[in-house]
Amino acid sequence: MRRLLTPRWVAAHLVVVALAILFVNLGLWQLSRLEERRVENMVGESRYAQEPEDLADLLEGADDDYQSLEFRRATFTGEFQPSDEVLIRSQVHQAVAGFHVITPLVGEGGMAVLVNRGWVPLDADKVPVLAASPPGGEVTVTGWVRPTQTRASLGPADPDDGRLVTMSRVDIERMQQQMPYELEPVYLSALDEATNGLPIPAPAPIFDEEGPHLGYAIQWFSFAVIGMVGYFFLLRRAARRSLARDTP
Numbered sequence: 001m002r003r004l005l006t007p008r009w010v011a012a013h014l015v016v017v018a019l020a021i022l023f024v025n026l027g028l029w030q031l032s033r034l035e036e037r038r039v040e041n042m043v044g045e046s047r048y049a050q051e052p053e054d055l056a057d058l059l060e061g062a063d064d065d066y067q068s069l070e071f072r073r074a075t076f077t078g079e080f081q082p083s084d085e086v087l088i089r090s091q092v093h094q095a096v097a098g099f100h101v102i103t104p105l106v107g108e109g110g111m112a113v114l115v116n117r118g119w120v121p122l123d124a125d126k127v128p129v130l131a132a133s134p135p136g137g138e139v140t141v142t143g144w145v146r147p148t149q150t151r152a153s154l155g156p157a158d159p160d161d162g163r164l165v166t167m168s169r170v171d172i173e174r175m176q177q178q179m180p181y182e183l184e185p186v187y188l189s190a191l192d193e194a195t196n197g198l199p200i201p202a203p204a205p206i207f208d209e210e211g212p213h214l215g216y217a218i219q220w221f222s223f224a225v226i227g228m229v230g231y232f233f234l235l236r237r238a239a240r241r242s243l244a245r246d247t248p
Helices: 007-049 055-062 172-176 213-246
Strands: 073-080 086-093 096-106 112-121 138-147 183-190
Touching: 007 213, 055 073, 055 183, 073 112, 086 112, 096 183, 112 138, 172 183
Parallel strands: 112 183
Antiparallel strands: 073 096, 073 138, 086 096, 096 112, 138 183
16 A cells, blocks of 8 residues: 555646546536526527617617627618628528628618628629618618627638628628718617528527537536546555555
């Protein structure tokens, strides 16, 4: 048994214990992320369940906290401006690549909101998208509120200058540079019923996805248990060998 208390073995003990503690903490962190995701789902579902309100009223009540409006259903009345459409790349519908069509809807007083009208295939890469023309004249659009999208640390970057026909994300600040009217600080994802025509509306949000956090937590806890049990049997084997050597 003394052989298991040599500096070399003591170092091994400490490493195994440290790894077990690390794995357990990683598992607890994943459980914490799971709880956060569940709370986010509850908040999102609660917002979405509320009756649609006029977007201007929602923005006024948000007091610049536009993230608090995400998933709220809202209405906006105005006229579509297809000449200023922008296509968002890398959008998939039923395993087919395409674009999302973002069209400004200009309302009273010259204020405008960007509307994600839905998906079109890759061959509809010219704007305005004639195969998915919006209705003319004044219309009222109902959609769910989404905040401006920002570039992830490793995400693709859009050019800072020039007029862009396609972009990687709905970056309202960037789109503002090429539009002659003031854009609201959020955009709407239209909730029109899907038809056989184009564009095909983006799906409504769902709030039952919990992500991989529970599975990851189980994996980390399993690593900790497997490591400790395996190390126990290694120690027992080493102790038996040591005892056999010391027995005359």
